[in-house]
Amino acid sequence: MPIFALLSACSGGSGGALVSTPTPPASYTKIADMTGDRTFQTGGIQYNSAPSGFSNTSTFAFGNGVTVAYTAASDSYKLTAPDGSTVTFDPSNIQAPPAGSTTQVWAKTAGTIHDQFSLSVPTVSGVPLSYTLTGSWQHFDTATNTALVRLAVGGAPTIASDMPKTGTATYSTTVGGAANMPGGATPSYLLTGNSTATFSANFGTGAISTTLTLAGTQPSTGATVTNFGTFTGTGSIGSGGPGFTGTLAGTGANGVFSGAFFGPQALEMGYDWSLNGGSFTAVGAVTGRKN
Numbered sequence: 001m002p003i004f005a006l007l008s009a010c011s012g013g014s015g016g017a018l019v020s021t022p023t024p025p026a027s028y029t030k031i032a033d034m035t036g037d038r039t040f041q042t043g044g045i046q047y048n049s050a051p052s053g054f055s056n057t058s059t060f061a062f063g064n065g066v067t068v069a070y071t072a073a074s075d076s077y078k079l080t081a082p083d084g085s086t087v088t089f090d091p092s093n094i095q096a097p098p099a100g101s102t103t104q105v106w107a108k109t110a111g112t113i114h115d116q117f118s119l120s121v122p123t124v125s126g127v128p129l130s131y132t133l134t135g136s137w138q139h140f141d142t143a144t145n146t147a148l149v150r151l152a153v154g155g156a157p158t159i160a161s162d163m164p165k166t167g168t169a170t171y172s173t174t175v176g177g178a179a180n181m182p183g184g185a186t187p188s189y190l191l192t193g194n195s196t197a198t199f200s201a202n203f204g205t206g207a208i209s210t211t212l213t214l215a216g217t218q219p220s221t222g223a224t225v226t227n228f229g230t231f232t233g234t235g236s237i238g239s240g241g242p243g244f245t246g247t248l249a250g251t252g253a254n255g256v257f258s259g260a261f262f263g264p265q266a267l268e269m270g271y272d273w274s275l276n277g278g279s280f281t282a283v284g285a286v287t288g289r290k291n
Contacts, residue, residue, distance in 0.1 A: 041154070231249060
């Protein structure tokens with residue numbers, strides 16, 4: 001069963017000289033109801049991962065990230081990166097998810113190259129989002145113990161004509177991610193469950209504001225929580241679409257983020273982020289629902 005799909009949209013027109021027909025509202029398909037073949041775009045970040053940390057981060061605006069093509073007949077996903085590289089996953093590549101997990105994982109190995117594709121339905125305050133998905137594509141070389149990782153947000157993006165043009169909104173959020181300190185195993189710290197974020201949008205000016213307060217535990221111990229600080233982000237909504245990009249800054253680290261709005265009237269949002277500093281590097285995702 002497909003987990004990703006594009007929205008369907010309705011459009012209207014005007015009537016005669018004296019009577020006009022209102023444009024019907026845009027129509028969206030919820031993730032749980034998506035079926036059939038789909039090809040869609042994403043936005044997010046790309047970075048290199050090694051035991052020394054995360055490096056060489058770049059952002060992809062929504063529509064310029066990984067392309068995901070789902071074929072219903074074979075229940076397969078073909079991923080195409082911005083540089084043109086591809087990989088296809090089918091049911092034989094599915095991995096058993098952890099108990100209670102909302103993440104589905106596919107993996108395949110050819111020689112020293114191990115590709116892994118993960119899809120998650122994010123939850124906010126324990127409730128799954130309806131139109132937003134997060135994903136990752138790890139291209140790992142076991143010979144060098146390094147990986148090229150692409151994080152992406154996708155789903156049913158808010159169409160341009162349905163994007164709010166006035167007013168402001170705040171969003172309840174969930175944060176996921178990992179942090180690494182120099183010389184440590186990757187990741188050194190898991191940030192999910194101990195980190196928080198704020199997110200707001202001014203649809204009149206197109207301005208985006210966000211904060212990330214990051215804290216995590218080491219998987220080997222899981223007891224002591226390490227605080228990495230609070231980072232402030234500012235950005236802007238792209239012209240004519242639901243995507244947005246921005247930068248992050250805080251004590252000891254700076255970074256970038258890239259994401260989009262999803263569902264009717266920008267009901268949901270998601271972005272991927274990265275931070276790079278002298279004492280740590282970190283990457284992750286923030287997803288949210290409009291308050």
